[in-house]
Amino acid sequence: MPELPEVETTCRGIAPHITGHEFQEIIIRQPKLRWPVPDELTQVLPGTVVNSVSRRAKYILLLTDPGSVIIHLGMSGRLRVLLSGAAAEAHDHIDFVFSDGRVLRYTDPRRFGSVLWTTSAPEQHKLLKSLGPEPLDDIFDTHYLFERSRTKQLAVKNFIMDSHIVVGVGNIYANEALFKAGIHPNRAANKISKERYQRLVDEIKRTLTAAIAQGGTTLKDFVGGDGKPGYFKQALMVYGRAGERCIVCGTVLQEIRLAQRSTVYCKHCQR
Template identity: 55%
Template sequence: MPELPEVETIRCGIEPFIKGRQVSRVVVRTPRLRWPIPVDLASQMCGRTVQDVERRAKYLLLRTEAGTLLIHLGMSGYLRVLEQPQAPGKHDHADIEFSGGICLRLNDVRRFGALLWLDGDPAQHPLLAGLGPEPLSEELTGDYLYQRSRGRRLAVKPFIMDSKVVVGVGNIYASEALFRAGIDPARAAGRISLVRYRRLAEAIRQVLREAITAGGTTLRDFSDQDGRPGYFAQQLQVYGRGGEPCSVCGQAIVKIQLGQRSTYFCRQCQR
């Protein structure tokens, strides 16, 4: 699944092509994704100009003067920018065409993504209203995590992966941040000190910033034949390295299942 850094990379990739352009045509080939694409999407969008391309959690928001297109890429989706006409493939479910011949094409093999039209304030939509703070914002602090964790027996890794607590900390990035903060991912969230939560908040920011930078540097041309950014191109210290030596102490990285997710950590460095 595309995580926050990948979605941010996509946002940065498509923004120069579509911001300020007017929608000329909308083609929907597969209306039934995770949620049905609105039947009136074309009439809502045609003639509208994209004023901003934003991200909230893992959702992309294409804001116009009359409403907002919410895009979610689900488990396998991605967007491509086409500057020349190209025949759609089997899983190319929708095109948004713009002035100047630009086309934004949604490909989603598993069809778990979404294209939804929102009237009014997007922040009030049910998909967005209950989300926690952005991890790169000033709202995410160690003090905030400490207060939210009091009395919680839930392990700290699923705690920071809860989008109601903080958005965008996926499985890979949670493992990496906890390693940097020196925190055992299975430790109860309510038993971690304020000092350690302050360290963890900073580690989350560092890992995500590095991942965004890595995605950006591997994205040579968002309108190329493939169109996929280079996911997870950053150097991972624990995730996927079960049995390999820890880069700090040399002990073997351990792999466990935690909250039905693969979790990697160092028993020596993380307490």
């Protein structure tokens, strides 16, 4: 599943090509995604202009005067910008056709993503209104995370992956941030000191910021390319490296399952 840096890169990749441009036509080839694609897209959007493109958690928002398109990439979804007339392939489900001849194409082989519509403020949509703060916002700080953890006995990795606590800290980057902070992923959230949460907050912010910065080199892939920023594997220190040596101490990295997700850690560096 694309994580926050990949979604942010997607958002930045498409924004310059569609902001300020007018929808001419919406082509829906497959209306059955995670939820049905609303008919309003074809009825309301033609003739309207994209005022802005933004992101909330892993949702991409296309804001127009009458309302907002809410896009989630699910497990395998992607967006790319093409020229009108580009042949559609098997999993190209939706085309947002613009009057200047460009097309924003939504592709999703597994159809776990969603394309929705709201006429209310998008932050009030049922999928967004209960979400926690963005990890790169100032509100997400040591005091906030420490206070929220005091009644939480679950593993700290599951705690920071809870979107009601903080959004966008997915499996890959949770593994990485916990390693850099020196915290065992299975330690109970309420057993971690404030000082250690300070380091964890710093590492979450640093890890995500670095991944987003690396994603900037892939923005060209959204125009006529595959629309896949990819995961930034060259920077990963533990995720996907079970059985290999820790790059800090040389200990063999261990793998466990937490909430059905692969969790890799160093038993020497993480306590």
